[in-house]
Amino acid sequence: MTSPKTLPKTRRxxxxxxxDVLNPLAVPITVxxxxxxxxxxxxxxxxxxxxxxxxxxxxxHIFMNILTxxxxxxxxxxxxxxxEGRLCDLKIKLGAPNYPGDTMTFSGTVxxxxxxxxxxxxxxxxxxxxxxxxxxxxxxxxx
Numbered sequence: 001m002t003s004p005k006t007l008p009k010t011r012r013x014x015x016x017x018x019x020d021v022l023n024p025l026a027v028p029i030t031v032x033x034x035x036x037x038x039x040x041x042x043x044x045x046x047x048x049x050x051x052x053x054x055x056x057x058x059x060x061h062i063f064m065n066i067l068t069x070x071x072x073x074x075x076x077x078x079x080x081x082x083x084e085g086r087l088c089d090l091k092i093k094l095g096a097p098n099y100p101g102d103t104m105t106f107s108g109t110v111x112x113x114x115x116x117x118x119x120x121x122x123x124x125x126x127x128x129x130x131x132x133x134x135x136x137x138x139x140x141x142x143x
Contacts, residue, residue, distance in 0.1 A: 010082030037068030
């Protein structure tokens with residue numbers, strides 16, 4: 001008999017403080033992740049799934065779309081907050097592209113805490129070998 005899988009613990013608002021650092025998350029960038037993310041978000045732009053088309057645009061390979069990056073940023077913060085955390089707002093800016101064969105590593109810090117709505121703001125960045133792929137903020141409500 002196997003035991004039920006243990007759910008991750010949800011962080012509590014009272015236990016979080018500005019300055020808290022999130023554990024980094026390394027995401028291997030693969031063709032499957034890039035193409036699958038583009039298809040899942042209905043982004044059929046050829047630069048996200050066709051290497052020849054991407055090269056014709058001056059890119060060395062296919063490159064990740066913003067909606068996949070958005071989902072990965074959400075995953076990063078939700079893995080920290082736990083299953084009862086609720087994302088309220090997510091704002092990101094893209095920088096260097098994500099290409100297959102690279103790794104993007106997320107880092108983040110709690111930068112604000114609001115008692116009125118029991119939310120915290122996480123400032124995040126995701127870096128790859130070329131530099132900053134994504135920067136942004138996420139506001140999450142904690143129980």
